[in-house]
Amino acid sequence: MRYLPLTDTDRADMLAKIGASSIDDLFVDVPAVAQLDGPIHDLPMHASEMAVERHMKSRAGKNLAAGDAPFFLGAGAYRHHVPASVDTVIQRGEFLTAYTPYQPEIAQGTLQMLFEFQTQVARLYGCAVANASLYDGSTACWEAVAMATRLTRRKRAVLSGALHPHYAQVVKTMAQFTGDDIADAQPAIQTEPDLEGLISRIDEETACVVVQYPDILGRISDLSKVAEAAHAKGALLVAVNTEPVALGAIKSPGELGADIVVGEGQSIGVGLQFGGPYLGLFAVRDPKHVRQMPGRLCGETTDAEGKRGFVLTLSTREQHIRREKATSNICTNSGLCALAFSVHMTLLGEKGIRELAAENHRLACLTADRLERVPGVTLLNNAFFNEFTVMLDGKPAREVVRDLADRGVLGGVSLGRLYPGVQALENALLVAVTETTTEEDIDRLATELHDVLAAAQAKEPAQ
Amino acid sequence: MNAPNKSGWKPAMQVSEDGLHNGPSTTTGNRALMLEEPLIFEIGHSQTTGVDLPEIDDGAPTRLAGLERSEPIGLVGLTEPETVRHYTRLSRQNYGIDLGFFPLGSCTMKHNPRLNEKMARLPGFADIHPLAPQQSVQGALQVIHELGDWLCKLTGMPSVAMSPKAGAHGELCGILAIRAAHTARGDARKVVLVPESAHGTNPATAAFAGYEVEDIPATAEGRVDVAKLKERLGPDVAGVMITNPNTCGLFEKDFREIADAVHDAGGYVYCDGANFNAIVGRVRPGDLGVDAMHINLHKTFSTPHGGGGPGSGPVVFSEALAPYAPLPFVKKSDAGEYHLVEEEDGDECGPTFGRMTAFHGQMGMFTRALTYMLSHGADGLKQVAEDAVLNANYVLRGLEDILHAPFADSGPCMHEALFGDKDFGGGLSTLDLAKALIDEGFHPMTVYFPLVVHGAMLVEPTETESKASLDQFITAFRSVTERALAGDESMKQAPYYAPRRRLDETAAARKPKLAWSEPE
8 A cells, every 4th residue: 555654574574573463462452342343344445646636636626617608706705816836835744744832842844834833823813912813713703702701800792693604503502501691683684783782782781792894795894993882892803804805905904993802704814615624813902911821832832952943832822731720622723724824914014905905806796796797796895805795686596596506606605594584685696806806707697696686577578 | 071970971073171062162153054043133124135126205194193203113134045044044043843843742853744734734724814704714613623523533523623722722711611601500619629630721811711620649659649530529629620641641540530520520621632632533422421622733733833832722511511602603504504603692602711812713723733644644643653652662561670660569550750869970860961952952851840750751642753763762761871870961051062051040031132133
């Protein structure tokens, strides 16, 4: 077998040295009830590289890749161009096949990268300190709520109705077990987010209020009003961002007064990958809060010769030291995705991220204008970055998305899929546009959407 | 210090009185191939970029609610050649499996086949959106289903949850299912039993799920004390979390008996599958009475560790816990079509405990793991376990005469060999020995874990090491052990030859500097 270096002679020599007569001697502690008579049945035997490649390609070939169709999906995962050098760097074996940097003298590559990554994230978010990443945006969102309850010693979190419903579900799932009280809501179909309504839900029991920026409908609102209201009641503002590219164009959540800023970093460097692995970003505005943060942190120090170096630090918060008293049970982070993010962000720089954001916004405006001219389509948003909501006449968006896919267009995410059974949302379609979208793609979407809606209306003349 | 020291060991390279390298200093601070590299913030510029994008049209209308950024973000850019060089230089300060032996116990640092990388990058897997219309991603859903099927068959369990993002997330998934199952019966049990030798994630997970954690003691031979465990069982115990093979490197022979006793007392059995590599293809945990077990795809199934993630931690479930599994999951219809069950209230969904993550799990890891399984097949995976166990026993027997091996008489070890620091001279510790191994060109073993052995050293060679590689390691390990037993004080300052000498971790924690800032 191509991955196993031992030869049969090696095996025999080694067994002899150990004093075992056969390999079975080494499994003698396995009880008889669990001893098998050979390889597990009903699974194939080993295969050549070529055969395996054929098998996997047959699966891959059944999927319509985003790059092969006009593509407008977002809702927490965005398709951006990833420069070729990002993948070259992350495939270097020294990064790819390293472990968590517990032996810092031989892990300075990973550690320095994490220190740079933490700085990039903190600056993008307008915060003092970012951690070395978490699993993804949704789990980071829960960790932020948990941290806010620790900091405030209160048990109640108020979720904005316009928080990604999957994020809200993750928070509610976890809270069932911690006993935290989660007040959530559904988004109202309005051109502007209902900040007053949200603010009215904050009280003296509230640990934190969680607001997505831009929100699930693509709307952008001034978080500073929510921050003021939260702070007035002794609560914290948790801001959630699922599209980091937006922060190249709009003010950072930290700048607007958010105390904990979390989000999904997938847009920068990581790619779509059918939902994972992604990259949870986590930052705090006040450096005093760092000891209540979850996840790994990399810090600067010096070595015995006085040279600058980096180590994982403040690990007394973590499970391998604190066990049941840890700030989180998380062990791993999303190291290689953090590297991809950091390389891409280094390539972009201040100038690149701002230009990238401007280009996304320009094309999104173009798309919104074009779609508004399609009969039966109404633009909901007053403001948006690269994603907006349109209301469709005559047919649930979920079905429209399927019809568009049949026509070779990946036209967006229906709110019907995100909020199954909620009638008020079923005609809403989320449309995301990035620098990868071409003007031909936009035309194609408008044309096909026109045809799909027209066909629906022709079928139901009563409407 | 050129004379041989007390142990007779003499460094090949001269080391000066103060422990520093001799030899001329260089103007750059570089040492030939070992190149110092500043931070990007020290070499980049705000107006430099490595991506060509259209210039911003300041006059273009925006629809950003008046929240346009007015202040600089504070980022810097590099061009592509500068970027590639920066990260290439950083990479050379890292140890990885590609470079050498990485016997980090409990972490299963095996070779990462490159076919896996290639397959994960097929656009049909890498460039598809998690919420794409399901008719357009049938192949991806099929891969998730296929991998789940492999995991069920390899573990002998009927059901699997694919969404957990890493081992600890998988543990949480299992414990939440246990809690949901008890809650569904109106049975508010409060305690989870965890052996002292468990990974820190076990007690942290149980505590997070709202349980009180109680330790189960170990016997002198390094296994769970079955009598004590049975004594503790009762109507308040929700379940046990046991790692098998355990972190002392031993198979829990009485696992079935433990599982039966736990079940009789109305509890569930969580098995930490971190050490599945020792038994994959040879023993099915389902045959031992397990109710839930996570599988670290980044250990047993060779997806890369990436310097600390991403991992992937699918969880297999018994019939009793399967209905409580998290959303979403993939189902195959009788017509052979795949679809995602995403809706809590739908009729295809049982009394799930909810959703653990935004999407369906670590697809990029699934494609790699499935590629690996197909490559090995059922016969190859069995050989994986056998070679991993053989290699570990070879290391155990190659070192037990010189190092304290507390459980060497407890039977063969599984895929890792455990040693302690007994009889080291001159105040030397396990840490010193680990750092001396760095100078010998190895990544150290896991140190100070499990906590049940003083100065623990846990060596997991994995099946992808050749006999020659093990022989070289054993020779080196014996030599540093001899130095430690002789009290060779030069070890206290090791490593000498790594990119950095020992780093001051105390200072890093006392006054944390966690982000770069402009010099004042």
